[in-house]
Amino acid sequence: MFLDIKQVSIGYSEPLISDINTSLELGEVCLLMGNNGIGKTTLIKSILGQNNLLGGEIFINQKSVKKLNPSEIASQIAIVFSKSEIPENYTVTDLISLGKYIHYPYYFKLNEKDITDVNEIIDKLNLTHFRNKKLTELSDGNLQKVFIGRALAQNSPFIILDEPTTHLDEENKLMILSLIRNLAKNENKLILFSSHDWRLAKEFSDKIWWLKDKNLISGISEEIILNNPELVTPKILDFNHNFHSPDIEAPKLEKEMMFSFLQKNFASDLRNFKLTFKNDKWELKSDDFYDNYHSFPEIKQSLQNLMNTIESD
Incomplete structure (x- = not known):
């Protein structure tokens, strides 16, 4: 191996990284x-x-860096x-x-x-x-x-x-x-x-x-x-405490992206709605409503219209 790192600890007064073994x-x-x-x-x-290393040795082309x-x-x-x-x-x-x-x-x-x-x-x-x-x-x-x-x-x-x-x-x-x-x-x-x-x-x-x-x-x-998996799985922060998510039925990535989108756009209780991702479309349902959408903005507009109708009633 051209670069060989054996039992190395790096840092200053305290190690930042310990026991590195790689090549x-x-x-x-x-x-x-x-x-x-x-x-x-x-x-x-x-x-x-x-x-200076806190421990171990680094070799470059079989020679110690030291x-x-x-x-x-x-x-x-x-x-x-x-x-x-x-x-x-x-x-x-x-x-x-x-x-x-x-x-x-x-x-x-x-x-x-x-x-x-x-x-x-x-x-x-x-x-x-x-x-x-x-x-x-x-x-x-x-x-x-x-x-x-x-x-x-x-x-x-x-x-x-x-x-x-x-x-x-x-x-x-x-x-x-x-x-x-x-x-x-x-x-x-x-x-x-x-x-x-x-x-x-x-x-x-x-x-x-x-x-x-x-x-x-x-x-x-x-x-x-x-x-x-944390390297590729988005970490969605639940930061909007006035938002209550609808039931979202979808693969993990689509589900997390929908939750992220909705909480940034609504400070509402959406628990009476259900969103289902099926055949590359989103189905939006409630007790008296059903429709299909292809994009997040379409869902946002529909939910805003529905929430306005509920508030006016």
């Missing part, structure tokens, strides 16, 4: 998820050798942060070229092979037309691709991305997630990325690391989700 191989994509403040950044810094100097770690791991400073007046080519300088002194001039590598990365990321564009003139999606390009220029086998889809619209999120997966499979890179958009991101990951209750739950993405 990742080249060519895999792993999604790191968990609530804010639970230890995602601490785990990333521990893998990078920036935080025994690697910063230059050796940089040769193995590239990192892309979600909040990166944009160098003033830098172009796409300038920023991607910076990835080469982990191998050279700052005053060194890139050789012909380095320049060719940078140009190939620009083409691979579909940034050819932006080669000489200033970073400040790029869209958020293309800017994120440029920072990923800098990581590729570093030519490290392991890339860590911290919230790579933050502030991106849906189209650009899909573009970046597809890019991440293609890099892992086509370039044999190990990719570890954190994301709050895990419902979308899970589709692109081979494995999940889920930080929960001071533990790291790890495994095949689909198995983690199947074994932890």
